[in-house]
Amino acid sequence: MTKSPAPLRRPAVARTLKALDRTIAGFRRKHETVALVPTMGALHAGHLALVRRARRAADRVVVSIFVNPAQFAPSEDFASYPRRLAADVSALAEARADLVWAPDAKVMYPAGFATRVAPEGPALAGLEDKYRPHFFGGVATVVAKLFGQVRPDIAVFGQKDYQQLKVVTRLAADLDLRVKIIGLPTVREKDGLALSSRNLYLSPEERGRAPVLHRVLAECADKIAAGRPIKATLESGAKALARAGFVLDYLEARNAETLAPARSVKDGPIRLLVAARLGTTRLIDNIAV
Structure with a gap:
């Protein structure tokens, strides 16, 4: 007689710093390593891949879920950003997370809060920062707080937000965290579209066109790798995106480590980065050359 599988253990959910400290202290008493996966919730397969990677890297996995108001401009989608904590916790049980840190804004930014992190370096590369100048200050501040609260040994981020990854890496190094x-x-859909919580905003017709973003990016990477001039290749790619209905913010070739502009393959290793709107939805992506 075969045994039925053991029921999944739902991760504990901490909503206060006291509850978080108590749980983290329990991990540390057992000399367990801790990995943190910072998210804003509305979890998809890409987030769960981060959790599984964290599980391989540490004894315990903490997933933070906090829609951070400090990284949204007044004109952006803070109020409508999808929030579904119960479904997220269920998904994290499947991924074997140990703890969900889900504070509200009053816990993260209590009355009298007056200190913010102002990152430079990769945060001032003229990519996301050019179109969302508030963004990386909000990201750096909340990530610094999360690192201080959870005190992880490891933190796992996705490469889809490539500039953000570079900003966070620099933050951790510069502040000796x-x-x-x-x-x-x-992590991508079968048609190449990068997984994103904001994909939920796409209409069915827009969803059908959205994979063109990655397709054009991959074609540009192939041409540059084959020796075609970077400037002409990106200009051609921008025209292809416009024909597909995208409104382009940027399509850039950058040094993969410094994010400095790359004018030839000698400026490599090269990363192509793109941001464009399809209808009301802003999509970003990147690829190595």
């Missing part, structure tokens, strides 16, 4: 940053390759 004693956390190892792991970047995980972008």
